[in-house]
Structures are given as C-alpha cells and as structure tokens.
Amino acid sequence: MSEPLVLGFETSCDETGVGLVRGRTLLSDALATSMAEHERFGGVVPEIASRAHLEAMVPTVHRALAEAGVTASDVDAVAVTAGPGLTGALLVGLAAAKAYALALDVPLYGVNHLAAHVAVDELQHGALEEPSLALLVSGGHSSLLLVPDLAREVVSLGRTVDDAAGEAFDKVARVLGMPFPGGPPIDRAAREGDGSAIAFPRGLTGPRDAPYDFSFSGLKTAVARWVEARQKAGEPVPVADVAASFQEAVADVLTAKAVRACRDHGVDHLVLGGGVAANSRLRALAEERCAAAGIVLRVPSPRLCTDNGAMVAALGSRLVAAGVAPSAPDLGADSSLPIEVVAP
Amino acid sequence: MLVLALDTATPTLLAGLARWSPDGAVEVLAERAVPSGTRHAELLTPAIRGVLADADLPLAEVGAVVTGLGPGPFTGLRVGVVTAAALADARGLPVVGVCSLDAIGDGARTVVTDARRKELYWATYAADGTRTDGPGVVRPEAARLTGPLVGDPAFAERLGAPVTAADVTTAGLLRAAAPQLADPASAGPLLPLYLRRPDATPPTSFKPVTTS
Ligand SMILES: [Zn+2]
Numbered sequence: 283m284s285e286p287l288v289l290g291f292e293t294s295c296d297e298t299g300v301g302l303v304r305g306r307t308l309l310s311d312a313l314a315t316s317m318a319e320h321e322r323f324g325g326v327v328p329e330i331a332s333r334a335h336l337e338a339m340v341p342t343v344h345r346a347l348a349e350a351g352v353t354a355s356d357v358d359a360v361a362v363t364a365g366p367g368l369t370g371a372l373l374v375g376l377a378a379a380k381a382y383a384l385a386l387d388v389p390l391y392g393v394n395h396l397a398a399h400v401a402v403d404e405l406q407h408g409a410l411e412e413p414s415l416a417l418l419v420s421g422g423h424s425s426l427l428l429v430p431d432l433a434r435e436v437v438s439l440g441r442t443v444d445d446a447a448g449e450a451f452d453k454v455a456r457v458l459g460m461p462f463p464g465g466p467p468i469d470r471a472a473r474e475g476d477g478s479a480i481a482f483p484r485g486l487t488g489p490r491d492a493p494y495d496f497s498f499s500g501l502k503t504a505v506a507r508w509v510e511a512r513q514k515a516g517e518p519v520p521v522a523d524v525a526a527s528f529q530e531a532v533a534d535v536l537t538a539k540a541v542r543a544c545r546d547h548g549v550d551h552l553v554l555g556g557g558v559a560a561n562s563r564l565r566a567l568a569e570e571r572c573a574a575a576g577i578v579l580r581v582p583s584p585r586l587c588t589d590n591g592a593m594v595a596a597l598g599s600r601l602v603a604a605g606v607a608p609s610a611p612d613l614g615a616d617s618s619l620p621i622e623v624v625a626p
Numbered sequence: 627m628l629v630l631a632l633d634t635a636t637p638t639l640l641a642g643l644a645r646w647s648p649d650g651a652v653e654v655l656a657e658r659a660v661p662s663g664t665r666h667a668e669l670l671t672p673a674i675r676g677v678l679a680d681a682d683l684p685l686a687e688v689g690a691v692v693t694g695l696g697p698g699p700f701t702g703l704r705v706g707v708v709t710a711a712a713l714a715d716a717r718g719l720p721v722v723g724v725c726s727l728d729a730i731g732d733g734a735r736t737v738v739t740d741a742r743r744k745e746l747y748w749a750t751y752a753a754d755g756t757r758t759d760g761p762g763v764v765r766p767e768a769a770r771l772t773g774p775l776v777g778d779p780a781f782a783e784r785l786g787a788p789v790t791a792a793d794v795t796t797a798g799l800l801r802a803a804a805p806q807l808a809d810p811a812s813a814g815p816l817l818p819l820y821l822r823r824p825d826a827t828p829p830t831s832f833k834p835v836t837t838s
Contacts, residue, residue, distance in 0.1 A: 329700065329824040336704050336818070340715045354716050370701045376707040378712045380671040385685060385716030454806045611675065614668040 286358035289346070289382065290595025293375030294367025294395050296320060296331045297421055298338040300346040301592030303599045308405040310349035311585070311592040314338035317463070317586035318573040324462050325452065326421075328368045335374040343382070346591065357386050361598025364392035364609070364626045365619030367422070368475030372615035380613070389608035392626045393597045394619055395589075396425055397436050400562075401553035401600055402593035403582045411578070415439075417540040419564070420588070421448030421463065424536075426494045426543055427621060429553075432597070433604035438621045439543050440494025443486070447558045448534055450498035454528050457506045458521050468525045469561050471573050475522030477563070480508060484535045494543050501531055502509040526563075537571045544577050553580045560584040601625050627689040628676040629807065630656075630674065630713070631799040634706030635698025635726035636739055636778075641673035642796025643681045643688075646806055652800045656680035659793060666705040674713075690810065691719055692803040694726030694794055696819040697747040697761050698739065703818050711816050720810035725749065725819060727761050729798030731776035731790075738766075738789060739779040746781055747821070755801070761812040763821045 285305030292299035296316045302309040316334035320326045347354060362379030365372060376392070383390035401417045416427040424442035429435075445453070448465060455464025460471070484502050485497030505528050513517045540552055554568055561583060572579040586592065606625055621625060631642040632836035642657040656677040662669045678685055693710035696703040702790040706722070727749040734753040741747045741763050748771055749760030766784035775785065776792040806813040 322825055327824060327826040330826060332700065333702060333820075333824065336708050336711075337710055340711050343712075343715065370704070373701055374704050374708050376671065377667050378708045380667075381709040382716050384671050384674065385713045387685075523793035611672045612668040614665065 285357050285600065286428065286551060287352060288359045288361055288595045288598040288602060289357045290591045290593070290598055291360070291362040291375040291379040292398070292467045292589055292594045293335045293371050293592045294363045294365070295371060295375060295589060297589040298335045298342050299589055299591030299594070300342045301595040302346050302350040302352065303405065303592060303595035306404050306408065306596070307438070308592050309352070309587070310346045311590050312342045312345035312349060313370065313590055314342050321462050328370050331368060332370040332374055332462040337370055338611060339374065339378050354382070354386060356390055359389050359391060359598055359602050360386070361391040361393050361594050361601070362400065363395045363594050364613060365395065365616035367395055369615055369617040372617065376613070376615050390608040390613065391598045391601050392613045393594055393601070394436070394621060394624050394626070395620050396423060396427065397432060397624045398597040399496065400427065400429060400553050401432055402590070403553050403555065403580050403585045404600070405592060405596050406582050406586065407580050408555070413549050414551040414553055415540060415544050415547065415549045415553060416553040417536060417545065418556040419447040419536060419558035421452065422446055424496050424498070424618070425541060425555060425621065428543070433600050433606055434624060435594060436624050438622050439495065440492060440539065442496040442498060444497050444499035445502060447496070447498055447536065449474035450502045450532065451558065453502045454505050457509050458519070458524060465558060465561060468529060469563070472526035472529045472563060475520070475524070475526030477526040479520070479523035480527040482527050482531040485598040487538070487542050489563060494539055496535060496539070501528070504603045505535055529563045533561070533567045536553055536564060538566045540568070541571050541575050545575065550576060555582060555587055557588045568573070570613070627807070628683065628687050629690045629692055629800060630688045631692045631796045632670065632674070632696030632706045632710050633726050633729065633794040633799060634670060634702045635694045635696040636794060637661065638793050639666050639670055639673060639706070640794050640796065641670065641677050642799070643677045644796050644800055646800055646807055650804060652676065652797050654796045655683070657796045664702060666702040670705060670709055685717065688717070689719065690807060691721040692799050692807070693816070694729060694799060695723040695817065696726050697741065697763065697821045698726060699742055700818070707816055707818050720813060721816060722806040722810070722813045723816045724799060724802035725757070725761055726794055727777050728757060728802035729794045732794040735774050735776050736771045736827050738771070738775055738780050738785070741814065742754060744828055746778070754834065761819060761821065
C-alpha cells in the first residue's frame with residue numbers, strides 16, 4: 283500500500299496555499315496571493331486578505347488536485363494551519379479544511395505554521411536530522427527553534443522582541459522609496475552596494491542581552507535617521523550602500539545567533555525557512571558561518587521558504603507517520619499559537 | 627431531495643437538514659441552532675455532524691447545500707460560506723447562497739440584525755415574503771424602517787419600537803433558495819453580502835519612521 287496522501291491548507295497571511303504530499307513526496311503546491319491588493323497600503327490588510335482567501339479557496343484546491351493528478355476522493359488526511367497568523371485569514375482555511383475532511387470522511391490535523399516551515403524541507407532534503415535547529419524569518423515571524431521531534435516536541439529558544447525581520451525590510455524599503463514588500467528590492471539594490479559602508483547597530487548582541495532573541499526596531503530607526511540626516515543636509519543618499527549595510531546587519535545578527543544556538547545545544551543541523559530566507563546575503567552568510575562551524579545547513583528552495591500549502595501537508599504527513607492523534611472536531615484557530623503546540 | 631442548510635451570519639450558527647420537493651414542500655428533519663458567538667469555525671462542522679446523526683442520515687445522501695450569504699459580521703460569515711463551498715465541492719453538489727435576512731421571520735416585516743459598530747443590517751419584506759427593500763446597513767437612530775420588526779430585540783430601544791425575536795431557520799433558508807434548488811444552474815457565485823468596504827485606507831503620505 284502506498285503512503286497516505288495529505289491535503290494541506292495554509293491561509294495565515296496573504297497567500298492561499300493548497301498542497302498535496304504523499305509521504306515525503308511533493309505532488310503539488312497551488313498558490314493564490316492577494317499581495318498586489320496590499321501594495322498600496324504598504325502592508326497586508328487583514329480584511330482584504332480574508333476576502334481573497336474565500337474567493338480563491340475552491341479554485342486553488344482544484345489546481346492542487348489537477349497538478350498532482352489525483353481526485354479529492356484519493357485524499358487520506360487533511361492538514362491545516364491553525365496558527366499563528368491573522369485570525370480572520372486563518373479561519374477561512376480552517377473552515378474549508380474542516381469541511382473537506384468531513385465531506386471526504388478523513389482525519390483532520392491542525393498544525394503550527396512555524397513547525398510547517400521546518401517540515402517543508404523534508405520534501406526536498408529528506409528526513410530531518412533530530413535534533414535540528416531552525417531559524418525562521420519572514421514578515422510575520424523571526425524565531426529560533428530547537429527541534430528534538432518535529433511531530434511532538436519543538437522548543438522556542440528565541441524570537442523577535444519587536445519587529446519581524448521581514449517588517450524591517452518593508453520599513454527600510456519605504457524609507458528608501460522602494461515598493462512593498464521590501465525584501466526583493468533591497469536584496470537587488472544591495473548587490474551594487476558595500477555592506478560594510480555604514481555600521482548600523484546589531485540589536486540584542488550585548489553580553490547581558492538574551493542570547494537568542496532578536497530586535498530589529500532599533501536597526502530600522504537607525505537606518506531611517508541616517509537617511510533623513512543625509513536628506514536634510516541636501517546630500518545624495520547612497521541607496522545601494524544603505525541597503526547592503528542594513529541587510530548585512532540583519533544577516534549578521536540572525537546567523538551569529540543561530541550558529542551560537544547550535545553550538546550551545548550541541549546541534550549540527552540548521553534549517554532556514556520563511557520568506558526572508560530567500561535573501562541572498564542571509565543565505566550566503568549562513569552557508570559561510572555554518573561551514574566554518576561544521577554545521578550542515580538546509581535551506582528549502584525560495585518557493586517553499588515562503589508560505590505555501592505543501593509545507594502544511596508536509597507536517598500533516600509527518601504527524602500521520604508518527605501516529606499523532608488527529609485534532610478534535612471543535613478545533614479552532616489561534617492567532618498566537620505557541621510553537622510548543624505542534625499539532626493543536 | 628435532501629438539503630443541508632447552513633448559516634453563520636448571526637451569533638447563532640445554524641445547521642439544518644431538510645427534505646425538499648419541487649412543489650415547495652419542506653420537511654425539516656433535524657436542526658441545530660448553536661449560540662456560538664465568535665466560535666462559528668469551531669462549532670459549525672460538529673453541528674453538521676450533529677444534524678446528520680439526529681436524522682440518522684449519511685452526508686452521501688445530501689443532494690444540495692444551501693447557505694446564508696449574510697449580511698453579517700465578516701469573519702463569522704465567511705466560515706459558513708467557505709464551509710458550504712468546500713462541502714459542495716468535495717461531494718460534487720450544487721450549492722445555493724441566499725440573503726440570510728430572507729430566512730428570518732415570515733410575511734410582511736422588516737428584519738434587523740446586529741451589524742456591530744452600533745449599526746444594524748436590515749431588509750423589508752411584503753406580505754407574500756418578497757424582499758422589497760434592502761439589505762442595507764444603517765445606524766438605528768438614522769433608520770426609517772417599516773414594521774413589524776423582527777430579528778434582534780436588542781435594537782428595540784434605539785429603534786423606538788418593539789422587535790420580535792427571530793433567528794435564521796432551516797425552513798427559511800430553503801424557502802429563500804427554492805428557485806435555485808429547482809434550477810441549480812441559476813445559482814449565482816457564492817459571495818458574501820459584505821455591504822461594507824474593507825476597513826483599510828491607503829496612506830496618503832508616509833510619516834518619517836523616526837517620528838512614528
Ligand atoms: Zn510563514
């Protein structure tokens with residue numbers, strides 16, 4: 283008998299993701315996004331995202347089934363992001379997933395979005411080494427996780443105390459007159475710049491600071507002050523150098539803390555995930571520092587680093603394989619679901 | 627034909643199972659009205675399982691799904707609409723959306739429900755049940771509504787008139803859906819009756835980050 287076919291739903295932010303996974307094999311990853319509708323607001327508007335999820339839901343399921351070459355009746359289990367994320371957005375995916383599970387008479391697994399970012403790497407690089415460390419950075423989260431058992435035990439080592447790393451990219455992009463979301467334009471501009479041109483602050487890196495927590499609010503403000511000072515003085519702003527130096531500060535702090543956490547916990551595998559993991563400097567610096575520290579670095583392809591349905595199906599598949607009990611029928615969404623709850 | 631009816635436009639979610647015939651006869655076999663507040667997503671599928679169990683019928687025998695499209699508080703409303711869409715899609719069934727207010731009360735009336743933000747949703751009906759005005763959203767103090775009023779009695783004081791308590795019912799949803807149940811091809815797209823634009827205004831100019 284072949285391994286179970288898992289249908290995964292992800293609607294925690296602006297992406298409507300529906301993916302199909304059999305065992306650790308990725309069959310399809312259908313995605314609809316409302317990002318274009320948020321651009322003029324300079325950030326994701328929850329109500330607009332929720333409306334878009336509802337309209338995209340059934341067509342996205344159809345695309346996922348068609349791409350995988352299966353029919354709904356082939357599905358053996360349904361998995362869905364139960365949190366963390368935007369409540370109104372989460373609820374559209376949750377209600378849809380519960381309805382498909384009911385209609386197809388298969389078990390339903392609510393999953394933690396952050397753990398799903400780790401699980402997706404198994405689709406590309408095989409079974410996760412356990413324990414592993416995971417560094418998850420996006421517009422919504424910045425977390426350092428210790429993963430002794432992805433199906434049952436994930437521990438938060440640190441997280442951002444203010445802005446998510448991706449938010450800092452968005453805000454700095456705004457200061458530099460670049461479009462939202464800010465990650466790609468900053469990455470592009472930085473390639474022409476010098477990352478050591480301006481010494482921007484590295485948050486929470488003092489000897490008494492929490493060793494694994496992040497802070498990007500001070501960095502964002504420092505960049506804005508620096509740029510505004512040039513503008514007030516009537517001097518040109520060296521956009522490429524600002525972008526490169528800002529990006530260097532973010533990548534430096536993230537990778538230094540991740541490598542330190544690996545060393546402190548005796549872990550030699552690090553998984554990178556989340557939309558900011560697509561940043562070229564973060565990838566390069568992580569590779570360099572992991573290689574120097576003897577750590578095996580695993581990074582999913584950019585497409586799977588950002589939010590998608592396959593990552594949810596991947597974690598669902600892992601839960602089925604581990605014999606974890608399905609969620610209760612009254613499963614709800616939790617916008618601030620703690621990472622310790624892998625499968626609510 | 628066996629019809630599953632759902633509504634999450636008000637704080638009381640509804641799941642019902644009824645036998646519908648083309649002559650308009652409706653026999654409600656099971657109905658659960660659950661005061662669920664903001665917990666529609668948690669409680670709707672259990673309520674659907676509940677009515678199927680109450681009627682001792684499998685989902686496989688259901689031939690169509692009817693759902694209320696609101697108006698109602700958006701987050702809860704979407705739970706019912708997407709549930710109906712997904713159930714119907716998974717089982718290859720026709721799905722019919724109706725104005726939820728059509729399914730509250732009978733005959734000549736104006737239906738009022740809670741729109742939050744100190745406003746109400748309303749619609750007015752003739753003696754034969756046809757909707758003659760609405761649905762709309764308005765502050766009670768500014769409303770010019772013709773009675774009798776039915777729906778959410780909490781608005782009686784601010785409307786200066788009694789409001790007879792009434793909720794969405796299975797029979798009401800099927801009554802409103804009758805034309806499309808008779809001709810499923812005539813059912814429109816399953817889009818909620820939001821009546822309000824998303825709460826978001828594009829910033830006209832960005833403040834400097836240092837002063838925000
Ligand atoms: Zn994410």
